[in-house]
Amino acid sequence: xxxxxxxxxxxxxxxxxxxxxxxxxxxQYLYSNYREIPYHVLxxxxxxxxxxxxxxNEGDEFLDGASMLLIxxxxxxxxxxxxxxxxxxxxxxxxxxxxxxxxxxxxxxPYSLMLIANYLNSEDVNDVKLACQLLEFAPSIDITMEKDNxxxxxxxxxxxxxxxxxLYFTGESFQRTSKPRPYIIALDAKYLCREVSLYTGKSFxxxxxxxNNLLGYFNNLDECNKLLLSNFSRRIHYKSIYLWKSWISYSxxxxxxxxxxxxxx
Amino acid sequence: xxIISNNIIKVDSFINEYRVNxxxxxxxxxxxxxxxxxxxxxxxxxxxxxxxRGNIVIAAKNLDEGDMSFETFRKSMCxxxxxxxxEEGGFILKKGITPSAAIEDISINSSKYGTECATAxxxxxxxxxxxxxxxKLFNELFTKIHLMNxxxxxxxxEDAGYIEKRDDYLPGDRRYFYNPDxxxxxxxxxxxxxxxxxxxxxxxxxxxxGNADEIISVLDEFRIEKAKISAHLLDEAARLDFKALAxxxxx
Numbered sequence: 001x002x003x004x005x006x007x008x009x010x011x012x013x014x015x016x017x018x019x020x021x022x023x024x025x026x027x028q029y030l031y032s033n034y035r036e037i038p039y040h041v042l043x044x045x046x047x048x049x050x051x052x053x054x055x056x057n058e059g060d061e062f063l064d065g066a067s068m069l070l071i072x073x074x075x076x077x078x079x080x081x082x083x084x085x086x087x088x089x090x091x092x093x094x095x096x097x098x099x100x101x102x103x104x105x106x107x108x109x110p111y112s113l114m115l116i117a118n119y120l121n122s123e124d125v126n127d128v129k130l131a132c133q134l135l136e137f138a139p140s141i142d143i144t145m146e147k148d149n150x151x152x153x154x155x156x157x158x159x160x161x162x163x164x165x166x167l168y169f170t171g172e173s174f175q176r177t178s179k180p181r182p183y184i185i186a187l188d189a190k191y192l193c194r195e196v197s198l199y200t201g202k203s204f205x206x207x208x209x210x211x212n213n214l215l216g217y218f219n220n221l222d223e224c225n226k227l228l229l230s231n232f233s234r235r236i237h238y239k240s241i242y243l244w245k246s247w248i249s250y251s252x253x254x255x256x257x258x259x260x261x262x263x264x265x
Numbered sequence: 266x267x268i269i270s271n272n273i274i275k276v277d278s279f280i281n282e283y284r285v286n287x288x289x290x291x292x293x294x295x296x297x298x299x300x301x302x303x304x305x306x307x308x309x310x311x312x313x314x315x316x317x318r319g320n321i322v323i324a325a326k327n328l329d330e331g332d333m334s335f336e337t338f339r340k341s342m343c344x345x346x347x348x349x350x351x352e353e354g355g356f357i358l359k360k361g362i363t364p365s366a367a368i369e370d371i372s373i374n375s376s377k378y379g380t381e382c383a384t385a386x387x388x389x390x391x392x393x394x395x396x397x398x399x400x401k402l403f404n405e406l407f408t409k410i411h412l413m414n415x416x417x418x419x420x421x422x423e424d425a426g427y428i429e430k431r432d433d434y435l436p437g438d439r440r441y442f443y444n445p446d447x448x449x450x451x452x453x454x455x456x457x458x459x460x461x462x463x464x465x466x467x468x469x470x471x472x473x474x475g476n477a478d479e480i481i482s483v484l485d486e487f488r489i490e491k492a493k494i495s496a497h498l499l500d501e502a503a504r505l506d507f508k509a510l511a512x513x514x515x516x
Contacts, residue, residue, distance in 0.1 A: 031450040035490070061339055065450055072449035072489075096353045098338055099452050106449070175383055175456055176441050177503075178415035178426025 027058065030065050039074045046070055050082060054093070064099040071107050080107055084115040088122075091130045098174065101134070105182045108169045108198055110160060113183075120153040137181035162234060166190040168201030188215050190230035193237040193244070217252040225256055232259035267297055268304040269311065279308065288322050288436045288463050289315040301432040305508070313397075313511035318437030320393035325460040325468040328389055331372060335471035336379035337453045338413070344370055344377040348412075355384070355413025364407045365400045368392055382458040383414035385470030386439055389460060390422055390505065398514065406513065421510065428503040436463035438502035442477075444484040446492035454487035461502070 030037070030045075037045075049063040067083055070076040083104050090097045104112070119131040128149060135141045140155035166189050172180035189196045192211050194203045207215065218226065232255075237244040247258060267274045276297045283289040292315055296303045305311045336342060338354030347367040348356040358367050368391045371378055380388075391410065395403050411417035415426035428441055442457040457480060459467035468474045472483045477498050484496035 034450060057339060068449040068452060094352045096338055098353070102452050102455065103449070171443065171445055173455060174414060174416070175381075175458070176443070177428045178418065178423065 027062050027065060030062060030069070034069050034073065037069075039070075039076070042066060042069055042074070043076070043079075046079065050086070053086060054090070054095070057096075060090075060096070064103065067100060068103040068106070071103050075107075077107050077109055077112065080104060080109065080112045081115050084112075084119075088119055088127050088130060092124060092126050102173050102175075105173065105180075110164055110167050110183055110198070113160060114157065117153055117156045120149050120156070136179060137183065163190070165195040166230075166234075167198065168196055169198055185230070187226045187230040188218055191215075191218050191226070191233050193233060214248065214252075221252070228259050228263070229255055232262065236262075266299060266302050267293075267311065268302055269308055270306060274308075279312075283315070288319045291463055292318060292435050292437075295433055295435060299433045309515055310508055310511040313514055314507035317393060317397050317505070317507060317510065318435065320396045321389060321437040321460060322462045324389045324392040324396070325462055326474070327372060327392070328375075328385060328470065329468050329474050331375035333371065333375040333385070333388075333470070334379035335381065337381060340379065341381070341384075342377065342379040344374050346370075351411075351413070353413060353416075354380075355411055355417065356380070357412075358410040363404055364410055365395055365403050367410065368395050368403075380412070380470075381414070381453055382470045384412050386425070386458050386460065387412055387414070387418065387422070390425060394510070402514070421513075422505060424506045425503050428499070428501045430500055431502045434461055434502055436461050438504055440467060440502050441499050442469070442480050442484055442496050443499050444488065444496035446488040446494045447484075448487055448489045451487045454484060456496075457484060 034042075046063065046066040049059065049066060052059055053063055054060065063086070067079065070079055071083075083100055087097050087100050087104065090100070113135060116131050116134050119127040120135075122128055122131070132141055132143045132152075135156060136143050138156055138159050140159045141152060163185050166186045167183045168186055170181060170184050172182055174180055184201070186196045186201045189201075189203055192203075192207070192214065194205070194207070194211075196203055218229065221229070229252075233244065233248065236247055247255060250258065267276065276293050280290060280293050283293070303311075305314075334342075341350065341354040341356070343350055343356040345359075347359055347362050347370045349359055351357055358364060368388070371388055372392065391407070394407075398406070406421060407419060410419070418426055425439060428439065431438075434440065438461045440459050440461055442459065444454055444456050447455045453471075457469040457472060459469035459480065462468050462474065465476050466474060467477070467480060469480060472480055475483075481496045481498070485492075488496075
């Protein structure tokens with residue numbers, strides 16, 4: 001049972017006597033009083049829980065709860081690496097990972113996906129399988145695992161690097177779908193090389209009249225051409241803004257022809 | 266619009282086979298009036314879909330009336346005479362047990378079962394298929410069953426895991442109510458998988474039967490303090506591959 005010990009400068013200090021006994025009451029206490037538990041106390045409980053993870057279902061449930069609170073309430077992203085390690089460790093043992101996976105993605109931090117990508121290089125095939133499953137929304141990932149793992153890792157790294165400014169969080173999870181896409185690229189913004197909000201997928205600055213005009217044509221394209229133009233736009237913009245400005249001033253038909261020709265070369 | 270073997274079909278020729286106000290008639294009317302092309306290789310293929318959708322709705326209502334409890338994966342439970350409970354909280358068909366008997370047991374001994382909304386949908390699908398296929402065919406098709414949301418879904422049912430925007434929404438569809446501001450200590454209420462049972466009414470395990478406002482009202486109770494966004498019904502649905510299942514049925 002959680003109990004209050006000596007007060008310190010930060011306030012009440014709480015510790016778990018033993019995470020394996022009375023764990024049910026610890027979980028109930030956590031869920032009922034999470035608003036009153038200070039961050040440093042919750043963090044301490046989490047760190048203590050890690051040392052005893054896997055010993056009991058209730059202990060792991062407590063750890064999951066603490067993880068979700070640290071991420072969602074306290075926006076603590078420093079625990080993400082530990083959470084990813086826990087996910088993969090439990091997966092190898094066939095243990096419950098559903099809530100931890102949800103908590104991880106709720107951090108809304110695309111760069112943290114590299115923590116999962118690291119497991120593409122694992123020697124354990126179960127690690128690679130799970131990493132592919134979690135990152136399958138990225139085109140560079142091959143769920144069949146026929147692609148070389150190191151190449152998958154590198155391709156994913158470059159995919160994140162190229163698309164980070166245009167990613168937005170969808171909230172999709174394994175409760176909703178068998179193939180969640182927690183992040184989606186705002187193709188229209190990528191086409192215009194305008195960074196978007198991770199939370200809304202909308203540009204931070206309103207589009208100009210000219211940009212809206214361009215989007216009028218862009219949004220009527222099929223998915224294939226949208227991908228073509230947005231990818232080409234980003235790459236040419238990265239190489240030379242002058243060349244990009246020249247290209248984007250062409251008609252949409254010419255933009256497509258140029259992009260097709262350049263990607264063919 | 267209904268297209269059968271590349272011909273636009275007038276529904277008068279077969280709609281009277283179905284009762285007035287029935288689920289099947291409701292579906293026929295909707296797809297007939299839709300701008301979307303609903304294409305089938307044969308009238309039998311369409312009739313199979315109608316039959317299966319009708320049984321999905323019945324199975325959903327039956328599950329609501331049963332005693333299967335709502336439990337998170339960590340606390341899920343099943344009848345161990347028929348199923349092994351995995352460490353993840355899923356149910357694996359026991360060796361030596363007939364698949365049809367195990368699926369039927371979920372209705373017969375419903376109080377021995379407890380799971381969450383997504384797994385409940387899979388159970389509904391299996392129960393509906395059991396009413397449509399013969400026992401022999403069902404047992405031949407589904408020799409291994411692992412009930413745990415969309416994770417270990419049988420290949421024949423895998424389309425049920427993909428949810429996407431549709432032009433129309435029909436009884437028997439899986440829909441999803443999303444609760445973005447869910448309280449993090451209640452992640453099981455991050456959303457609710459439901460079966461569309463017609464007339465703007467849905468069944469979701471853990472909530473029951475209600476219209477969209479009623480389901481949203483329940484989900485909103487599980488939001489974080491000072492939540493800004495209400496739960497809402499997504500403009501998407503998942504469907505079984507009715508045509509593939511029909512082809513198996515008629516083979």
